[in-house]
Amino acid sequence: MTDFTDRRAVVVGGTKGIGRAVVDDLASSGARVAVVGRDREVLKELETAGHLALEADLLDDASVSAAFEEVAASFGGLDIAVNTAGMFPKPGPVGDLDPQVLADALLTNVVGIQRVMRQEIALMGRGLDTARLPPRLLDQRPGGAIVNFSSNIGAHRTQPNLAAYGVSKAAVSALTRAAALDHVKDGIRINAVSPGPSDTTMSIRPGETVEERDARVAQQNPSGRVARLPEIVAAVRYLISDEAAYVVGTDLVIDGGISA
Known part of the structure; x- marks a missing residue:
């Protein structure tokens, strides 16, 4: 198990699902974790647990900038960033698709991720105000690892x-x-993971139970099941670890073979 003791990490969208699992894993491995999200109640719980919990809206540049100013003030820099935030737009065929639905998906899932990446890259060494760094960090080589969450649906x-x-x-x-x-x-180092159906609420269709979801996926997926959260977290752990020092620009598909 990679030791992330004293590594400074931020998880964007870390209040639920895969993001929350990543937060818990990093914390259990010794990292100092900042969580950026919108669920105020969960953020309060995370703050009580000792995390830096910050409310931000990916559509609001000022909101995101303010959150990362808090990260900079508390951590002095950043070593790890995992961006799990995103939205699942209303389904529909292209011919019936409201252009605003597509625009909203792009604004959240793409522009929002680029908005937080700008902040993360700056804190990993570019444009960082060294006057704000604690003395023990002044000799630290700039750099870090970023993992974005894409999907097996898309590319x-x-x-x-x-x-x-x-x-x-x-x-x-x-x-x-x-x-x-x-x-x-x-x-x-910047990489992505592209999960297939995972054991989160996003994989459950409206009105569907967990059991019905599992039965549906069992018929569709060669592996016969959804991904377990520890399986997704393990991929993130590898990509942010020193063992993956030569892994750059990869998009790791984790979907049980459905896109093979």
């Missing part, structure tokens, strides 16, 4: 009625690769 496969979601997630995959090339010489 890897398509599915009927999910054009808005797929287009936005394909753009996240492309954004990740572009950012990886732009910033690898800054010592910042």
Whole structure:
């Protein structure tokens, strides 16, 4: 198990689902974790648990900037960033798709992720005000690791009625690769993970029970089940670890073979 003791980490969208599982894993591995999200009640719980809990809206640049100013003031810099935030737009065929639904998906899932990445990259060494760093960090080589959450739907496969979601997630995959090339010489490694159906509420259709979800996925997925959260977290752990020092710009698909 990689030791992340004293590593400074931020998880955007860390109040639920995969993001919350990543928060718990990083904390149990010794990292100092900042959680950026919108659920005030969960943020209060996380703050009580000892995390830096910050409310922000990915659509609001001032809100995101303020949150990361708090990260900078508390941590002095950043070593790890995991961006799990996103939205699942209303399904529908392309011919019936309201352009605003697509625009909203792109604004949240793509522009929102780029908005937080700008802040994360700055805190990992570019434009960081060294006067704010504690003395013990002044000699630390700038750099870090960023993991964005895309999806197996988008760049890897398509599915009927999910054009808005797929287009936005394909753009996240492309954004990740572009950012990886732009910033690898800054010592910042940027990669993505693209899960398939996972054991979260997002994989449950309206009116569907967990049991019905499991039965549906069992018929569709070669592995016969949804991904367990520890399986997704393990991929994130690898990509942010020192063992993955030569992994740059990859998009790791974790979907039980459905897009193979």
